[in-house]
Amino acid sequence: MSIGIVGTGISGLHLALRLRQFGIDTTLYTAQEPDDIRGGPPLNFVTRFDSTRERESALGVTAWSSEAYDNAWMHLNVEGPGGISFRGRLPKPASSVDFRMYLATLLEEYRRRGGDPVRLRVADRAGLERLAERHDLVVVAAGRGALTEVFPRDPARSPYLSAPRHLAGGLFHGVRPPEPAGMTMHMVPGAGEIHAPTYHSFTGQVTAVLVEAVPDGPFGALTGRDHRGDPDGFAKEVLALVTAHAPALRERVDERDFALARPVDLLQGAVVPVVRRGWAPLTGDRYALAVGDAWITNDPLTAQGANLGSALAFHLADALREHTGPYDAAFCHAVSERMWRIARPVVDWTNLFIGPPPAHLGTLLAAAAADQRVADAFVAHLDRPDAMWRGLAGPESTDEFIARAQSVRSAV
Structure with a gap:
């Protein structure tokens, strides 16, 4: 064949x-x-989760097996009034x-x-x-x-039929990793999301800041223009957006050093x-x-x-x-x-x-913020999409997901 x-x-x-x-x-x-x-x-x-890394091992691809490339934690923040936050540790580290x-x-x-x-x-x-x-x-x-x-x-x-998010991001110097080091996501209701995983690139360790903007929302000014000719101006706009909408991320930014790692390290687009x-x-x-x-x-x-x-x-x-x-x-x-x-x-x-958030999703995120066992279960399921979906498919399955997580002893 x-x-x-x-x-x-x-x-x-x-x-x-x-x-x-x-x-x-x-x-x-x-x-x-x-x-x-x-x-x-x-x-x-x-970000490549452990299941993908296991397939890489099966292929004999081991170039990034060092812990220097690992992200073991996921931090999630829902910003705004009444916002919540939690972190969870992956059972085995992801690689970025x-x-x-x-x-x-x-x-x-x-x-x-x-x-x-x-x-x-x-x-x-x-x-x-x-x-x-x-x-x-x-x-x-x-x-x-x-x-x-x-x-x-x-x-x-x-x-x-159209892109529910418009994207703009880049690889930046001048951002301290979170504690403990790993990936972060800031959800801003009505505006979109800001991802900030610790990343390994050509210049060493950087932070990938990716803004996902709801069309015509508050993030639209950043994603609506072509910034390729002005990388310094783009970095300033990203910093202003982070300052306004993701205070926990802003605390990790050194304004004096915050800049694209290289002018080419800029991403813009939209995904349908x-x-x-x-x-x-x-x-x-x-x-x-x-x-x-x-x-x-x-x-x-x-x-x-x-x-x-x-x-x-x-x-x-x-x-x-x-x-x-x-x-x-x-x-x-x-x-x-x-x-x-x-x-x-x-x-x-x-x-x-990416759709309008259903009530049971809010219930799950609030439970994760209140109980480390739920947070750990949610983060662990990032590498188990079949099980994640079974826990998110509706209110009853979400209640069952939370109950199962609360029935085990926390590892943290």
């Missing part, structure tokens, strides 16, 4: 490396060389490493292991059809541009959460199968995108290894539906958080 993989995000790279471990012939198509990836602006600020470094290293690792990535920009359906002449199956893991048009939006699974049809016919009896962002795009609010992409890549690799028949419509439909069972809790959980 021969598998063509389009895209070098985490889904494409984990899939390519895993299939090489299985001895399955792959060709990885990339629009960028490793140094191009390293030299570009950030597309995201990823600049994804440009991460992806470039994995692409080099694929080549080191005998893979031969092909520098080719596959931009549209016609490009996929040409690849279908060379491969038994084409897997699309590139989630941007015209390729996504090959996989139509699934309206039953995609409640948003969407689930697309997971497969598409190409030519004759050949098909394209979508994975990662090419199939499902989630808002970064719950920090699940890359972790889900890795999980789906491993599931697909297992399905390809175990399958003995043709990669026809029946195979593509079946594997897509099986992957949906993995992805659905992430989609539902993320959509719950």
Whole structure:
């Protein structure tokens, strides 16, 4: 069998490396060389939870196993009158490493292991059809541009037609890590969220400050302009927003040193959460199968995108290894539906958080602020999206989630 993989995000790279471990012939198509990836602006600020790190161990990818890259704690603040805050410790630390470094290293690792990535920009359906002449199956893991048009939006699974958040952020010097060190999220009702994980990038330890703005809300002035030509002005606007809306974060900022680590380390954009049809016919009896962002795009609010992409890549690799028949419509439909069972809790959980907050979500966050056992359970479930969703799906399940957490002895 021969598998063509389009895209070098985490889904494409984990899939390519895993299939090489299985001895399955792959060709990885990339629009960028490793140094191009390293030299570009950030597309995201990823935190990789322990399940993803375990998959990296299975792949033999150990470049970031040092504790220097770990984030063991999550701090959450709901700002404003009557605000609440809590922190919880992950059962095993997450890792926050600049994804440009991460992806470039994995692409080099694929080549080191005998893979031969092909520098080719596959931009549209016609490009996929040409690849279908060379491969038994084409897997699309590139989630941007015209390729996504090959996989139509699934309206039953995609409640948003426009971006519920606009994004602006960067990698900054001049921010002390929280105590204990880890990730922080500040939820500002009616305005959006401010994420501030401790991060490892090209200049060492920095803080990734990402503002998610409700359109036309108080954060809109920051996200509504193109700041790429004025990185210093952008840093000043970020600091002003943090000062006004996230006082606990502001206390950790040294105004004299607060600046983008490098002018290129600035992110702006918007994400429309969407689930697309997971497969598409190409030519004759050949098909394209979508994975990662090419199939499902989630808002970064719950920090699940890359972790889900890795999980789906491993599931697909297992399905390809175990399958003995043709990669026809029946195979593509079946594997897509099986992957949906993995992805659905992430989609539902993320959509719950970016929509108008239901009362039972407030009940859970208040319980976490009042009881460390609930806080620890909530943070632990960041790496268990299926269990997290079972605890958030409605008022009764949330009450059960809280009761279960309160029935165990706190580890803190």
